[in-house]
Amino acid sequence: MTVVLPEIIDRTLCQKLDHDDPLAALRDRFDVDDDVIYLDGNSLGRVPRATRARVDELVGHEWARGLVRGWTESAWMDSPHRVGAKLALLLGAAEDEVLVTDSTSVCLFKLLGAALRAHPERPVILTEHDNFPTDLYVAGGVAALLDGREVCAVARSQLHDALDDRVCALLLTHVDFRTGEQHDMRALTSAAHDAGALTIWDLSHSAGAVWLDLRAAGADLATGCGYKYLNGGPGAPAYMFVARALQAELTNPIPGWLGHASPFTFEEAYRPAPGMRGWMTGSPPVLAIAALEQAVDILLAADMAQLAEKSARLTELFIRLSDARLARFGFELATPRDASRRGAQVSLRHHLGYPIVRALIAHNVIADFRDPDLCRFGLAPLYTRYVDVWDAVERIVDVMDGATYARPEYAERGYIT
Secondary structure, eight states: OOOOOSSOHHHHHHHHHHHHOOGGGGGGGBOTTTTTTBBBBTSSSOOOOHHHHHHHIIIIIITTTGGHHHHHHHHTHHHHHHHHHHHHHHTTGGHHHHHOOOHHHHHHHHHHHHHHHHHTTOOOOOOOETTTTHHHHHHHHHHHHHHTOEEEEEOOHHHHOOOOEEEEEEESSSSSSSBBOOOHHHHHHHHHHHHEEEEEEOOOTTTHHHHHHHHHHTTTTEEESSSSSOOOTTOOOOEEEGGGGTTTOOOOOOOGGBBBSGGGGHHHHSOOGGGGGGGSOOOHHHHHHHHHHHHHHHHHHHHHHHHHHHHHHHHHHHHHHHHHHHHGOOOHHHHSSGGGGBBEEEEEEEEHHHHHHHHHTTEEEEEETTTTTTEEEEOTTOOOHHHHHHHHHHHHHHHHHHGGGGGGHHHOOOOOO
């Protein structure tokens, strides 16, 4: 992807880009405080305006008045599949290949467990050292439960060479949470298939921010959270993708009543339901799914190609301004300059990154920090404006020129998302 911006960039240009932005109207569907420049959509998305009303309706009417009848009369029982079908449109999947359920970690456990059980002759989960730590923890936990299984973590540059006939699954996060670097999903999936392995993709930093087409990439399995660029709310449920061709071969390793072929007969023996219904375990988190659905509906109103293009343009603008305005303060770009190799995130390295991010938050620029030296800026394309990027960089300059970050309270370590 080639991103072209004028050679001379100023605030007036950014205002024009916002004026011409085909996605601009979607920003009004979020609860936005214009005094705060929010560049942490890669950690927690903004709340859609419709979410409060929908949750109030569910609690005040469907639950309070309908009571247990809500499971059928208000279609609560079908919500994991209904919202999964909507998400499928954003992921480039078929409607019967995606399910909203559990957390990302639980979904990943299910997918890894299913893959390893189906292919006992292939004992290895292949991943990279810099994968999201929780994914590594889950992979290690699954391997420890199954005799003779192991996790092999290598450098990113060694992934292709490490694919051999012992590898059952290649487990990768599509967009790196630290640097924003994006894997070539199609190429790595093809390489895994050539070696006879399955692919499992973590899309937590991708869905809702970059172009995804799981079918075109040949992806086998995937999962991701609902609370980052999908804007589903704190701790929003995750989703899982199982390619249609694998749904009969792989089985849910955490069977539960709702994954049963006949859940309300409460049979003693477990019979898995066909398709994605068999990947359900317990009862769905109805309130949380309702909130997620409001956010997914906004994304469905966007053209995904335009959304991906805006992500590339926002990050390109941030990088250009960083080169021009921030390099003199010692900031170094950690994110790929090639737009096709990055997500909707720019990460800058600085040895004083932690107090700088604390100072920025005090100046109403909300970003976050990752050890040891990464300042992360998530540029969610649905609601981030080009002028927000301009103003954020100006405030970074103010913080650095005034040495605001040197205040003792900003050096005290606490929790930054």
